[in-house]
Amino acid sequence: MNYKRILSAALLVVMIFTSVFAAIPFTSYAAYSESSASASSKVPEGYTEANLNSAELEEYLKEIHGSNASFDENSDELISLLSYNFSSASAMLNYELKRGYLYYANSAGNDYSIFINKYTGFMYYVNNVTGQILTSNPISLNSAASAGDKEVLMSQIIIKYSELANTTVTRELNSMKWAARRSQIQVTSISNGLRVNYTIGDTTARFLLPGMVIAEDFESTILKPLINSFESAMKEYCADALPDEDFTFFGNENYETEAYGYVNNSDKNGWIKYLSDMKKLYERVYTNTSSAEYKYLNTFRAEIDSLLSAYTIKNPKRYSDTSKPSNQKFLEAMYEDYPITKTGAAVYVYTASSLVETKRDISNKIKKNCPDYTYSLMFEQESACGYVSEVEQKPVFRCALEYTFNSDGSLSVRLPASSIVFDESVYTVEMITPLQFFGGADMKNDGYVFYPDGSGTIVEFNDFYNDARNISIELASPIYGIDYAYSKIDSIKGISHREQVTMPVFGVVNDVKASEATKQIYGKETVRNGYFAILEEGSALATLVARSGGVSHSFMGAHAYYTPYPSDIYDLSETLSVGSLGVYKMLSKSKYTGSYVTRYVMLTDEELGNETYGENAFYASDYVGMATYYRDYLKGNGVLTALENLNEDIPLYIEVLGAMDITSKFLSFPVTETIPLTTFDNVAQIYEELSKCEEFVVNKVSEYLELAAKEENEMQKYQYEKQAERYQELVGQIQNITNINFKLTGFSNGGMSSTYPAKVKWVKACGGKSDFKKLLNTAKTASEAENANFSIYPEFDFMYINRTASFDGISNDQASVMVDNRYASKQIYNSVKQEFESFFTLVVSPDALAKLYSKFNKKYSGYDNKNISVSTLGSDLNSNFDKKNSINRDEAREMVEDVLDTMVNENGYNLMMDKGNIYAIEYATHILNAPIDSSHHRYTSYTVPFTAFILHSYVNYTGEPINYSGSPAYDMLRAIESGAALYYIVCFQNTSYMKDDENLSSYYGVDYQNWFDNIVENYIVLNTELKDLQSHEIVDHKILIAEREIEASEMQINYIKLQKEILEFLDSQLLNTVDAKLAELKGDAANYEKRIKFTVDVDALMSTFADILNLSVEELSVRPAVNEKSFAEQVAELVAEYTDYYSGAELAVNNVELKFGEFEYGTENYMTKYSYITDSTTFDSDYVYTEYTVDNGNVTMVTYQKGDSVVRFILNYNSYKVTIKLSATESYTIDAYGWKRI
Structure with missing residues (x-):
């Protein structure tokens, strides 16, 4: 039994009882904890003044707030909410509990609780054991400059929408302004939690905007107040401009007569001209047009102009001369449209835009400048002239957030897509963002955001928000990479230069002020709060964002936004001469009907966790704690299973290129010829050489020495001798490489530019069917040797149609289409043009995959080989916007999973794939090109091996081909840090032809003979370090502070x-x-x-x-x-x-x-003005920095562990030597791009 935990929980209860307001007597804490996983609208005893049921709570609120116990748009309570400045979440929680604002629910066992403000939707997620609290929004808004920023910060939901009539204009609504401030939030109890229903938008039936009013009424109730406001402003700012201090325009008979004369003379712009005359009068007396007063008045007048411009005067007197035929015609039309004008009355008619935003803007101007103008007066005036208003079409969106506890106390937040209700005949939702600022991380305090860019990256707050600079940061990437069913895939800035997000996770840690209960447990003023988020449903439709406020506010949030209604952007100017208006947006008719679910895991301050739970019995508030939780989560869900039957040595991965087409001549006629880059026999030869490389290297020494002895040319002789010396250096160091997995690319269905694998036909130039079978037999025989593995993984691309062949059964119906009904194709980034371009490789519709694979398997299953490489099934995910058969990206994910499941669990294949999107990990035996590095975005701090934390000892994986690396030494470090195997792309012959092929030129320089030495040398190094760690998990990772090793002369x-x-x-x-x-x-x-x-x-x-x-x-x-x-x-x-x-x-x-x-x-x-030397160790919180201190994230330490076996590596990614002092007695000096195993 964990007595520490029991005592801590008991202490927390005591602290809660003593910290809340003592003015109201307590009854019993049992009312709060009587049931497991309870949810109630009652305020729990021990958290507020009394244990009230719903009806009693309403009465209690009325006593506090009067008869109106709800917020409205101008409520003092709500306005004060936007000025909240609490020092801690517990202080704010107690404040709102005292006022009876909160509903609550408990987890099973009562270890966790949630509280939700019934008026604002603000949520508290409380750990009742440690006293830590996470909130849905920030608790202090002092750093936010504008009211708009504060409303966004306090919103739980943000919706971006457009009107179908004009989809190029996107507008935004937030839940604070458009739900909370209008009393349009409702909290209800659900099983195991609470549901918050939002009605976001203006639900009033009409704007304060008369459709038609008799001219005299309009002038007296709207125009006169406007002019009076303008006069008052002129008197305040420029009394010298007026004839005398008592002057008023409406009190001056000449001006009044002139103004009405404009109207009576049928000049629809009469009042605007009247205002213009006023302006001229002002300018004659006060001509300083650059003054603030002038600018204010001119802006005021322009605002009135825009209001008046929205109305047109319909005056029958203008056409009173009926002797003119045209006048009679105009009168008849006017009488038909506006019958009231038959009486001779002139009317003002609203004729401006019908767009909601325009109407709202004009309505707000009337409210501002005509305070006595009311809805009842507007209805009376409209009735007097016989006007019947149309129903106002305003954007109103209804949706809900459901907060429920999981068995481990984590909190799931569900946004059911079915709860998003609006008028789909008028509007579309382009983006919906729940809980943008969950956790309320304040960059003024120490902390960071974990973002799963590639292997993972960290954004340290103090790197980008400090006294010197407040940088606005925005990282955004679609989960699972690019969807090629979209025309404009570069709409997310910088996507072409980003590593793929393969895991739908993110997290934040932040130092906050500890609650009184927490301080009693471990005695510190601050606590490291943190959370880890997993997108459990709807992840394929999500884009992950990490965003800070820059100069607008000091908060940074990580979140996902979703696109329930897909849309695409098209630029007609690319094909037509349409000027600047060529961009338009097209909407898909498909929509997602599932739910968007995010699981939030509260992390625990390490010292606090040790006190309350015991050592290693909790998930710490850092990225290691996040990775550990996610690994346990995936293991618990059956996604990860430990590797078995491991070879003594780590695997080596070699991708070999098969055959390509070239143009040659026959009798002077150009003909297409298929030539081999590597044959099946060559593959066997490569394995033979590497598996006997000790003998091979010795023979190479003799071979080059013999050549040197026979060579008469001194220069060539010297070259032979140097080669002999090089191989001689390897003798004694080298070991045979017998654990090799070969990926065979371009060996079937036409070679490197292959047809779709609906059938399997081996390329004759590579040896054909017979040589493939021979290779399989050779591999099988070689693998029977002790500690040997020779595996063959032929590559088949099921996601794309590069080209078709006769009678292969491929039809247009099996290809995905874009929103505009054009066929979707894979796009490749052109670094010269800096844009994506298509090579017309069609995207296969996800619902066609199962059928096409079935046809393939009928052919391939006849071979004695249970290995397949299906690279793009693990890396790519595409929609299909076919109007007849629309498939969203989440449905596509399910279809890809079904095909992978069939391959593995029904057909028994071992799969090799690329990248390893998380939904494919369960089915992968080998992952190539796994993310072991981040994108190194300029606004990130350093890279972390989050992916390796998850995968190591559960899946075999590699990084990118090391012979493609710009810095092999750097990538070797990444391999050691991540536990990744080596991966090479090679071919055996005819390499020079590839440089002339547009699609294959990037492969130029992959000649196997040139890379043999490198393969052997790097494998020896990596295998020596990692072979005994294959079944170890990565359990820790740290960024170290080091000192640059100073040159002797410099020192x-x-x-x-x-x-x-x-x-x-x-x-x-x-x-x-x-x-x-x-x-x-x-x-x-x-x-x-x-x-x-x-x-x-x-x-x-x-x-x-x-x-x-x-x-x-x-x-x-x-x-x-x-x-x-x-x-x-x-x-x-x-x-x-x-x-x-x-x-x-x-x-x-x-x-x-x-x-x-x-x-x-x-x-x-001793105090010195120089800083060359420090006695600090790398883990000292008060590290004394010198001029040579290295704190750039480029010195790291990773820990592998299995049981009692613990191995650590210190890695130096810097281009200079560093010294790391782990303790007063333990220090290491590491070379540039070097490492130390300890």
Whole structure:
């Protein structure tokens, strides 16, 4: 039994009881914890003043807030909410509990609770054991400058939408402004949690915007108040512009007559001209048009102009001369459209845009400038002229968030797609974002965001938000990579230069002020809060975002946004001459009907966790804790199973290229010829050479020595001898490589430019069917040897149609189409043009995969080989927007999983794939091109091996081909840090032809013979380090602080500066010591005959100086200082200047002894203006930095563990040597791009 945990929980309860408001008597805590996994609208005893049921709570609220116990748009409570400035989440929780705002629910066992504000939707996620609290939004909004920013920060849902009539314009609604401030949030109990229903938008039936009003009424109730407001502004800002202080435009008969005259004379812009005259009058008197007053008034007048411009005057007097035929025609049309004008009345008619945003804008201007104009008055005026209003079409969106507990206390937040309800005939939802600022991470406090870019990356808050700069950060990547069913796949900025996000996860940690309960447990003022999020449903439709406020506010959030209604952007200017209006958006008719579910795991401060749960019994608030949880989560769900029957050596992966088409000539006619790049026999030969590379290397030495002996050309002879020397160096180091997996690309169905694998036909140039079978037999025989593996994985691309062949059964119906009904094709980034371009490789519709695979398997299953490479099934995921058979990306994921499941569990294949999107991991035996590095985005701090934490010892994987690397030494470090195997792409012959092929030119330089040495050397190195760790998990990773190793010549200069500084300090100390003694003696006449005898303990000084400089006394003594003298000589000369001068009197009785033996600063308190040396260890929280400190994330330590076996590597990614001090007695110096196994 964990007594620490019981005591901590009990202590927390006591703290809660004592910290909440004591004015109301308590009853029993049992009311709060009586049932497991309970959910209630009652406020729990122990958290607020009383244990109230729903009806009692409403009465209680009325007592506090009056009869209206809900927020409205202008509620003082709601306005104060946007000014919240709480120091801790517990303080805010107590504040809202006291006021009875909250509903609550408990987890099973009552270890966790959630509280939700019934008016705002604000949510608290509480760990009742540790006292830690996570919130759905920030608890302090002081750093937010604008009201709009504050509303976004306090929103749980943000919706971006467009009107179908104009899809190029996207608008945004947030739940704070458009739901909370309008009392349109409802909280209800559901099984095991709470549901928050949102109605987001303006639900009023009408805008305050009259459709038609008799002219006199419009002028008296709207125009006059507008003019009065303008007059008041003129009087306030420029009284000199008016004829006299009592002047009013409406009180002046001439102006009033003129103004009404404009209308009576049928000038529809009469009032605008009237305002213009006012402006001219003002300018005649006050002409400083650059003044703030002028600009204010001009803006005011422009606002009134825009309001008036929305209306058109319909005045029958304008056509009173019926002798003109045209007038009679206009009158008849006016009478038909506006019958009230038959009475001779003029009316104002709203004729501006019918767009909701336009109407809202004009309505707000009327509300602002005509405070006495009401809905009832508007309805009365419209009725008087017979106007019947149309139903206002306003954007209103209904949706819900469901908060429920999982068995481990983690919190699942579900946004059912079915709950997103709106008028789909008018609007479309382009994006919906739940819980954008979950956790409320404040960048002013220490913390970071974990973002799964490639292997994983960290954004440290203090790197981008500090006194020097507040950088606005935005990282955004679609989960599972690019969807090629879209035309514009580069709409996300920088996507072409990003590593793929293969895991739908993210996390945040942040230091916050501890609650009183937490402080009682472990006695600290701050606690490291953190959470880890997993997108459990709808992940394929999500884009992961990490965004900070920059100068707008100090918060950073990580979240996902979803696109339930797919749309695509098309640029007509690419094909037509349409000017600047060529971009338009097309919507898909398909929509997602599932749910968007995110699981939030509360992480625990390490020290607090050790106190409450015990060591290693919790998930720590760091990226290691996140990775550990996710690995356990995947193991629990059956996605990860431990590797079995491991070879003694790590695997080597070699992708060999098969055949290509070239153009040759036959009788001067161009013909297409298929040539081999590697034959099946070549594959066997490569394995033979590598599996016997010890013998091979010895033979190479003899071969080159023989060639050198026969060669007469001295230059060529020298080259042969150097090659012999190179191979001789490998002798003794080398070992046979017998664990090799070959990926065969371009050996079937036409070669490198292959047809779809609906059938299997081996390329004759590579040896054909017979040689393939022979290779399989050779591989089988070789694998029977001890510690040997020779596996063949032919590559088949099921996701794309590169080209078709006769009678292969491929039809257009099996290809995906884009939103505009064009066929979707894979697009490749062109680094020269800096854009994606298509090579017309068609995308296979996800629902066709199963049928096409079945046809393939009928052919392939006849071979004695249970290995297949299906690279793109593990890396790519595409939709199909066919109107007849629409498939969204999440449905596509399910279909890909079904095919993979059939391959593995029904047909028994071992699969090799690329990247390894998380839904495919369960079916993978080998993953090539797995993400073991991040994109190194400029606004990230450093890379972490998150993917390796998850995969190592469960799946075999590699990084990118090391012979494609721009820095092989760097990638070797990544392989060691991630536990990844080596991967090469090679071909055996005809390499030169590839440089002339547009699609294959990137493979130029993969000649196997040129890479043999590199393969052998790198494999030896990596296998030596990792072969005994294949079944170890990666359990820890740290970023280390190191010191750059200083060159001897550079350090010599530094020591001279330090020694000179010490001598200057010593001189000052000696002088001060003597002066102090002289001042002491001077006060007494008896001392006039006295003389100071000054002695200095030079040995003690030298010992102190040696400690300061981290040198031995002997080394320091002989080290040169200045003037080419040793430091010991310099010290002796300086001391002699004082001891010789203050040598004492002739008579000993007159001597005053003065001794100096200690340097005042000492080794601990010595302060220097130089910073070359530090005694700090890498893990010191108060590390003393020097000019050579390396804290750039490029020195790391990774830990592998299995049971009691623990192995650590320190890795230096810098291009210079560094020294790492792990403790006072343990330090390591590591070369550039080097490592140390410890």
